[in-house]
């Protein structure tokens with residue numbers, strides 16, 4: 001992007017609330033006139049990022065510019081932006097006209113100019129003739145239109161929208177999405193939109209910024225993000241996916257679900273552990289034949305309006321989701337095939353848990369704020385700094401928090417065809433990753449144990 005095309009730049013921005021890092025070295029460039037959506041699950045920091053751009057909060061580190069001006073410390077009312085919130089925050093004692101005119105009156109604009117601008121803004125949001133109505137006599141969708149009119153009447157260079165449709169019912173939300181897209185086109189200004197709804201992001205945006213845990217995971221067009229997710233988090237968050245553990249045998253040959261597949265990916269090295277993503281609509285399903293790469297039995301088949309969504313248990317013990325226009329009934333034996341181009345191979349972010357810690361005595365090592373019994377302390381002297389490795393399969397979760405050595409909360413669950421890969425945020429505020437066959441829910445409180453022989457100790461001073 002040319003510098004002159006860029007209206008907002010966010011460079012190395014972090015935000016801490018006390019000890020907690022909510023945004024971690026975020027970098028983002030927004031083009032003039034672009035519709036950018038910041039997308040991510042609850043708590044990922046997307047609202048905080050928007051609030052830093054709006055000026056309601058100040059960055060702990062980094063620089064934000066709008067139209068080339070450093071506005072990192074500028075108060076909100078002096079920034080060329082307006083914000084539309086999820087809760088419309090209209091003045092209940094004023095009618096529609098006066099709600100929209102409020103800011104213009106504060107700026108002491110002539111009455112005739114205000115009248116003209118308000119009428120224009122109302123036309124823009126399809127609310128002509130509603131000037132005299134009291135805002136509490138309006139539906140949620142109409143109130144949100146008034147809130148948008150109140151924001152655009154100031155002719156901001158950038159409109160910031162924080163989940164503006166979240167309070168509306170599904171039908172109204174879909175209608176308003178189309179209207180917002182149209183408004184964006186007609187106004188020609190830059191929209192920065194926050195949502196946790198991936199479908200909304202795919203529908204509305206020129207560019208999607210996917211966030212998780214205070215970090216940007218991927219920036220791209222809706223098509224890029226859908227077709228080429230950069231990691232398993234993005235793949236899981238955007239659309240339905242089969243995400244499986246695999247390994248690259250060599251360039252263009254990958255093994256997953258107990259079978260070798262030709263693919264188009266290369267450059268991962270030989271025998272490298274990878275994540276493999278296959279979209280359900282990219283798996284061909286048919287009566288068993290020689291063309292099948294995998295065979296299995298349909299265990300669930302649901303009509304989804306246009307296609308059928310089916311789960312197939314393969315002979316090798318993996319569960320795959322398949323979408324097809326034809327229905328294969330539960331119990332039906334089927335063959336499956338995936339074409340090389342539809343297999344997406346991604347580097348694994350990590351292959352085991354690693355923690356910083358120290359040996360405390362010949363049978364114990366300390367990490368994650370706890371002392372763990374360990375059979376691999378290698379006779380190291382107390383206080384020797386070590387790196388600790390624990391395989392995902394060797395972390396055990398307990399229903400009863402008291403049964404665990406430490407406690408935490410299940411934050412993110414990834415189904416990998418024959419097991420779940422969980423991210424658990426420990427109460428020490430560090431993540432631990434777990435492979436399990438047990439079914440857990442987001443937000444479950446758990447106890448965590450690790451067997452003494454499952455802890456590998458690496459002497460930081462020598463073994464590296």
Ligand code: ATP
Nearest residue numbers: 017020022040041042043044045046047048049196
């Ligand atoms: P949601 O969709 O639920 O609003 P979000 O992705 O917009 O989530 P943020 O509102 O940006 O997330 O919050 C990110 C994290 O920062 C959360 O853990 C939240 O509790 C924390 N947080 C936000 N504001 C503050 C604050 N003023 N003080 C302390 N923590 C905060």
